[in-house]
Amino acid sequence: MQQLTEIRWHARAGQGAVTAAKVVAETALAADQYLQAMPEYGPERMGAPIKAFTRISTTPIEIHCNIENPHIVIVLDDSLLDVVDVAEGLTDDGVIIINTCTPPEQVRAALNVPESVRVACVDASGIALDTIKRDIPNTPMVGALIKVAGVVDMKVFKSLLAKNLSKKFGQEMIDANWASVDRAYEEVTVA
Amino acid sequence: MAEQKLVATTGNALVAEAFRQIRPDVVAAYPITPQSSIVEDIAKHVASGRVHTNYVTTESEHSAMSACIGASAAGARVATATCGPGLAMMWEMLYIASGMRLPIVMANTNRALSAPINIHCDHSDVMGARDSSWITLFAETAQEAYDNTIMAVRIAEHPDVLLPVMSCLDGFITTHAVDRACMLDDETVAEFVGEYVPVNALLDTENPSSHGNFSGLGGLYFEFKAQQRAAMARASSVVAEVGERFAAISGRSFGMVEGWGMEDAETAIVVIGSSAGNVRHVARQLRAKGQKVGVLKIRCFRPFPVEEIRSALRGLKAIAVLDRSDSFGAEGGPLYLEIRSALYDLQERPPVVNYVYGLGGADVKLDLIERVYSDLSGIAVDAVEPAPLTYLGIR
Amino acid sequence: MKWDISRAGEWKAKDFPIACVIPTVGNSDDYDVGGWRSERPVREDDVCTQCLLCWIFCPDSSVVLDGEKVVAFDYEHCKGCGICAKECPTNPKFGRKAIEMISEGCELPGVK
Numbered sequence: 001m002q003q004l005t006e007i008r009w010h011a012r013a014g015q016g017a018v019t020a021a022k023v024v025a026e027t028a029l030a031a032d033q034y035l036q037a038m039p040e041y042g043p044e045r046m047g048a049p050i051k052a053f054t055r056i057s058t059t060p061i062e063i064h065c066n067i068e069n070p071h072i073v074i075v076l077d078d079s080l081l082d083v084v085d086v087a088e089g090l091t092d093d094g095v096i097i098i099n100t101c102t103p104p105e106q107v108r109a110a111l112n113v114p115e116s117v118r119v120a121c122v123d124a125s126g127i128a129l130d131t132i133k134r135d136i137p138n139t140p141m142v143g144a145l146i147k148v149a150g151v152v153d154m155k156v157f158k159s160l161l162a163k164n165l166s167k168k169f170g171q172e173m174i175d176a177n178w179a180s181v182d183r184a185y186e187e188v189t190v191a
Numbered sequence: 192m193a194e195q196k197l198v199a200t201t202g203n204a205l206v207a208e209a210f211r212q213i214r215p216d217v218v219a220a221y222p223i224t225p226q227s228s229i230v231e232d233i234a235k236h237v238a239s240g241r242v243h244t245n246y247v248t249t250e251s252e253h254s255a256m257s258a259c260i261g262a263s264a265a266g267a268r269v270a271t272a273t274c275g276p277g278l279a280m281m282w283e284m285l286y287i288a289s290g291m292r293l294p295i296v297m298a299n300t301n302r303a304l305s306a307p308i309n310i311h312c313d314h315s316d317v318m319g320a321r322d323s324s325w326i327t328l329f330a331e332t333a334q335e336a337y338d339n340t341i342m343a344v345r346i347a348e349h350p351d352v353l354l355p356v357m358s359c360l361d362g363f364i365t366t367h368a369v370d371r372a373c374m375l376d377d378e379t380v381a382e383f384v385g386e387y388v389p390v391n392a393l394l395d396t397e398n399p400s401s402h403g404n405f406s407g408l409g410g411l412y413f414e415f416k417a418q419q420r421a422a423m424a425r426a427s428s429v430v431a432e433v434g435e436r437f438a439a440i441s442g443r444s445f446g447m448v449e450g451w452g453m454e455d456a457e458t459a460i461v462v463i464g465s466s467a468g469n470v471r472h473v474a475r476q477l478r479a480k481g482q483k484v485g486v487l488k489i490r491c492f493r494p495f496p497v498e499e500i501r502s503a504l505r506g507l508k509a510i511a512v513l514d515r516s517d518s519f520g521a522e523g524g525p526l527y528l529e530i531r532s533a534l535y536d537l538q539e540r541p542p543v544v545n546y547v548y549g550l551g552g553a554d555v556k557l558d559l560i561e562r563v564y565s566d567l568s569g570i571a572v573d574a575v576e577p578a579p580l581t582y583l584g585i586r
Numbered sequence: 587m588k589w590d591i592s593r594a595g596e597w598k599a600k601d602f603p604i605a606c607v608i609p610t611v612g613n614s615d616d617y618d619v620g621g622w623r624s625e626r627p628v629r630e631d632d633v634c635t636q637c638l639l640c641w642i643f644c645p646d647s648s649v650v651l652d653g654e655k656v657v658a659f660d661y662e663h664c665k666g667c668g669i670c671a672k673e674c675p676t677n678p679k680f681g682r683k684a685i686e687m688i689s690e691g692c693e694l695p696g697v698k
Contacts, residue, residue: 022369025199025369026199026369028199028371029197029198029199029371034371035199035369035370035371036368036369036370036371037368037369038363038364038367038368038369039367041225041310041311041363041367061468062468062469062471062472063468063469063472063557064361064364064365064368064465064466064468064469064555065469065554065555065556065557066554066556068556290605290606291605291606292604292605293605353604353605390604391603391604391605391607391609398609398610399610399611400607400608400609400610400611401607401608401611402605402607403606404606404607404608406606411599411602411606413599414598414599414602415599415602415605415606417599417600418599418600418602418604421599421600
């Protein structure tokens with residue numbers, strides 16, 4: 001496994017990208033790895049485009065700056081594709097995972113990324129509405145991430161998810177979130 | 192060495208945990224971004240009974256520090272937190288806390304000063320308070336912020352010192368990022384900080400004393416300021432001693448300055464706070480290519496470790512000082528001025544150049560640091576005339 | 587223990603108590619403020635009803651009692667504010683107050 005994995009999250013404020021960026025980072029602790037997760041804070045208001053960052057590494061992380069050349073880009077809202085250059089700086093062997101109903105071939109054409117970059121699509125909002133009953137696509141997106149890029153251990157992620165949710169919710173909500181992760185893991189398609 | 196818990200959490204959460212573990216009698220604070228989650232967490236710890244602290248909500252930072260001063264004079268162990276405009280609003284009271292020799296511990300989550308309004312990191316706030324006789328520690332990481340906060344209590348309360356301590360961490364960069372860190376257990380911290388034995392506590396009714404006395408014209412104001420300077424001078428060895436004691440329980444060393452690659456460096460960057468990591472990262476890459484570069488991180492800004500700095504920078508061919516604040520109208524940023532001054536007595540004075548960077552949270556990109564090392568190499572190797580103050584990465 | 591400030595004139599900066607704290611109580615007793623007066627209270631013992639109002643109101647604790655009787659003023663600490671004379675009730679038998687403020691004039695007895 002490579003030493004350092006850098007993930008950049010694109011979302012609209014309120015979709016849970018910051019939380020996801022943090023939980024994904026936290027999973028690294030179980031594997032005794034190093035981690036960093038931070039949001040790019042701006043004027044915070046629901047719906048505004050935001051970025052968040054996750055670093056996971058086998059060696060200590062000493063840099064404190066934004067991620068400009070991510071290995072993985074996760075886009076929680078496909079309407080951002082018109083607004084933000086989500087593929088900016090993505091490494092040539094990178095992967096971009098998008099919450100969308102559009103098939104990956106079509107998204108790839110719109111993105112104009114090199115052949116070596118993988119484009120993965122999953123209808124995380126649809127899955128979230130089915131399972132969690134709310135359009136909070138952050139947890140299913142992690143399911144897609146696990147399938148497409150590894151990086152995160154499914155068991156560790158699910159247990160952290162349960163720990164976080166149990167502060168506010170009951171087992172029913174935990175089960176629904178777990179189901180959303182599993183479904184995204186199964187349904188994500190790559191082109 | 193004590194057993195430690197590995198955690199993944201934010202700098203602010205760790206500072207709040209440190210505050211819980213040092214068990215202050217009183218915390219008086221006013222929330223301000225990016226400090227808020229520290230005081231919110233303390234309030235939660237108090238509400239859930241995890242710490243028996245009297246948490247005082249105030250209507251401003253001026254009042255927060257005033258309440259801290261009252262509580263500390265009464266004989267309580269006192270902690271608080273603020274940043275940026277909040278620290279600026281405390282300014283009058285900062286001098287009263289230190290002048291009354293009250294060992295208050297405060298976390299400052301470095302934030303820029305308006306205008307234009309900005310909530311992000313720079314060091315303008317703390318540099319504005321640098322002359323207020325507060326011992327000032329800086330953290331690079333969440334881990335250091337946690338460690339510094341615990342050490343701050345021992346330093347402040349040391350009988351040779353009795354000065355307030357500001358423990359600084361970079362706003363958002365360190366406060367809000369999730370990082371990997373180790374936490375000591377509650378008992379170890381409690382034992383390390385010990386029971387607070389106040390000097391001249393107002394609530395010690397067996398030994399009544401009078402505080403806040405007038406010392407005006409013809410009085411002794413001048414003499415009391417000399418006492419503060421002497422206490423700050425004594426703090427140097429106390430900071431080092433507390434650092435050693437902390438290293439013994441945590442395994443993490445603490446130096447007033449921390450060098451990387453300085454043993455045989457030809458050029459070096461002097462830096463404070465989270466950016467030290469970025470600089471070290473670039474220095475590692477340049478070392479791998481055979482360039483003799485070093486990094487000098489200042490962890491204790493007050494008292495200013497002149498001797499350590501002098502011995503680390505002696506003999507270098509070129510030095511760059513990175514300032515995350517400006518002293519408008521001065522020759523350079525505050526750190527630059529002091530570093531240059533520290534080197535003045537050397538027989539051979541190395542060229543020192545100044546970069547103001549990262550104001551208002553501007554991202555400290557690695558290529559900017561590469562540029563600074565490249566400039567240094569130009570001065571050291573190709574005898575390029577050192578440039579005056581540069582705003583690093585400005586459009 | 588009483589704080590000895592008798593040689594304070596010779597103290598260096600380091601000798602003063604930390605933070606301008608006065609570390610004991612009662613030391614204002616050592617500080618002679620009699621010179622601040624321009625008028626002093628004088629009392630006629632015959633006229634005095636021993637109501638003790640002067641003793642109650644004196645802000646500088648400068649009315650000296652013996653048991654429950656006013657016997658004198660402490661001129662080292664009396665600043666001559668005149669509150670005692672103001673509060674002193676007129677004795678109907680004599681038609682005047684027992685305490686009267688008189689000018690210090692050029693003589694300043696009791697002042698070092």
